Amino acid sequence: MTALLCEEHGPPEALKLRSDAPVPQPGPGEVLIKIHAAGLNFPDSLIIFDKYQFKPALPFAPGGELSGTVTALGEGVTGFALGDTVSALTNWGAFAEYVVAKAASTTPIPDGVDLDVAAAITLAHGTSHHALKQRANLQPGETLLVLGASGGVGLAAVEIGKAMGARVIAAASTEEKLAIAKAHGADETINYTTADLKTAVKALAPKGVDVIYDPVGDKLADPAFRTIGWGGRYLVIGFAGGEIPKLPLNLPLIKGASIVGVFWGDFVARTPDLHQQNMAELYAMLAEGRIKPLISARYPLAQGGEAIRAMMDRQVTGKVIVKAGETA
Known part of the structure; x- marks a missing residue:
């Protein structure tokens, strides 16, 4: 099969398109x-540098979420049949023509859902839905601040927060990105390159925000946390800004606030049934038009490295997909 392989850790330009990669075979409980x-997704830029928590042996193909068609079933697999269209999580391996996925991390795609959309919804929307529902317990009428609001997980958080009945404040680095967040449901927007984030948020939410969704970290974490209200929940999603921030612990103390970690991949592995319930809710939101995943670009498999570079250079809004059947 054809696959875009990481044969040595390094930049995306070093990925190699190979046409003789072996087709993997499903083991027990796999498809x-x-x-x-x-x-x-952002982890794709980490895993090729060997900076992600999952460390596959070389060579491997990046790509941790996908859509496609079931072509073989491993021992003991039930609930799937050959020819089923599915979305799946694999951590790596999806920049290829075939991949093996655990059946527990594979979800049937409802009729009428475009396969491109199905490839783009699982990780970003799954992470944001789990974060806002299970980790933050976001309630209707609460105020949600989303940092990095035009990226994959950030834009998903804007959509899902609005669908859950929250007032959504979207923060991003350009007016163009904020316009996208506004089009996907944000009530208010803040450009944190031209405005002081803490001052701007406090002007919009004088009593403080209830939930902060932070996939950026770095220099935004401290001013963002200082806008949290009593009993607020600060969701630690990731560190796309580069540096892992250090917050003074007196800040959550005086606000009675919580710093809440969100490790969605482990949530899926530990509670697959709950993950499937979440995915059913997301597909229902999609069918009802309450969420509309933005696919901003499509790349052929041979240009998967260029896609990762564009994400690393912050040139991506919403989601980007890599088409396995297109090599040029």
Whole structure:
């Protein structure tokens, strides 16, 4: 099969397109999927540098979420049949024509859902839905501040927060990105390159925000946390800004606030049934038009490295997908 392989750790420009990669075979509890498209996510830029918590042996293909068609079933797999269209999580391996996925991390795609959309919804929307529902217990009428609000998980948080009945304040680095967040449901917007984030948020929410969704970290974490209200929940999603921030612990103390970690991948592994319930809710939101995942670009498999570079250079809004069946 054709696959875009990381043969040595390094930049995305070093990925190699190979046409003789072996087709993997499903083991017990696994399914083999012919890939239609793979969704691009921030961990893809970490795993090729060997900076992610999952460390596959070389060589491997990046790509941790996908849509496609089931072509083989491993021992003991039930609930799937050959020819089923599915979305799946794999941590890596999806920048290829075929991949093996655990059946517990594979979700049937409802009729009428475009496979490109299905490739783009699982990780970003799954992370944001789990964060806002299980970790933050976001309630209707609460105020949600989303940092990095035009990126994959950030834009998903804007959509899902609005669908859950929250007032959503979207913060991003350009007016163009904020316009996208506004189009996807944000009530208020803040450009944190031209305005002081803490001052701007406090002007919009004098009593403080209830939930902060932070996939950026770095220099935004401290001013963002200082806008939290009594009993607020600060969701630690990731550190796309580069540096892992250090927050003074007197801040959560005086606000009775919580710093809440969100490790969605482990949530899926530990509670697969709850993950499937969440995915059913997301597909219902999609069918009702309450969420509309933005796919801003599509790359052929041979240009998967270029897709990762664009994400690393912060040139991506919403989601980008890599089409496994297109090599040029």
